[in-house]
Amino acid sequence: MLPLAKRTIRLLAIAIVSPLLLTHWLGSWVSGADRSLESHSQFLSLIPGTTGSYLRVAFYRFALAHCDPSVTISFGVLFSKTAARLEQNVYIGPRCMLGWVRLGPDVLLGPAVQIPSGPHTHGVARLDVPIREQPGSPRCIDVGADSWVGAGAMILADVGAQCVVGGGSIVTKPTRPRTISAGIPAREIGKRGEATTLPERPQGTESPVTQADEVRAERIG
Template sequence: MNATEPSERPASAPTTGRAGVKRSIDLVASAVTVPAWAAYRTSAAVVGAERAFPGFAQLFALLPGLTGTTLRRAFFRQTLRACGRDVHVGFGALLTSPEATLGARCYVGPYCVLGAVDVGEDALLGSAASVTNGGRQHGIDRLDVPVREQPGEWPRVSIGRDVWVGDRAVVMANVGEQAVIAAAAVVTGPVKPRQIMAGVPARVIGERGAETLATQAAAREPSGLN
């Protein structure tokens, strides 16, 4: 058999080739977004990063298709506190703070809203999900002062590795790794790793891997047969 025939080529060649193309595209996108990055830095020097950032993020949110996804990733890698490789931020998704972090390969669906939060590696955020900095961003105790003028609390919220947050869910507290938040759920308290949460307010309805662990435990028990 000729060494140049397809069956003799290394299996990793197509993957390596695709990775190279992706890197090249990311480099081009980084170059294209440099003027926007420079404009952002100039604006941030005048009004502060927290005020300058949302306008640029909103502009990039309106770019459609794969081009938009690629340019958003490039811009956020230059401006966020941290942004990993192969991040996907969908059309219309709004990041409100440059202090947010996005882990490698995480997916932020269309029309999501993220504050100064941490999204872990391989996490999935469904369409229109919202991750806020807690649920007490405005004080409500005084009646003689408008709510918008009362001081609030802004804790940093994290979404762990390999978490799945369903469409239109609202998350106001830390979510442990590999947990699942059902669509339209409202998370008001910390979620432990691998818990499955649903409802308003969200409550535990199961645990990822529980059936597998039970099956493994049963297999280890003596059968009682001689």
């Protein structure tokens, strides 16, 4: 798409979401910015396709601490903290849930990634007080530039620049730059630019899915 066309679409998107920005600012005054953001985020998350992404970005450019116009925010994405920062060319996959985060330039989040505001969003020390009433210690989680977080991962600690986090992993400790991590809890299994330490399937063996496909094919034949 030509730059002029993109700028025109972005300006049109801002005009469309302007009523929501007004209700968000009013809601922030009444119930607090984060709570207002949550309700507006849930509404905006339901708009599908490229149109939805443009409208979400238009809203978050004004509702978050920073949201670059080049960001892509897919269907079903929810935000809970206005302090979140999204840098250039960030891609956020469908149904991600994000709290107080900073996503560096060119970060890619696969579907259903969760990045809450650190590992201590609730206090748990006291047994005479319900957890919901115990204050936590939220903190910003930083995902470094040019990192890729796989589908379904949960990020509870900082991710270094140019890292890869495997799908379904839970990051509980900071990862070093240019590393590949996977598992629960996530551990370093390789480095960018080098062969990973993931075990390879022995030669001559096949996955159950492949075997089932072959059996099905024989029956059809």
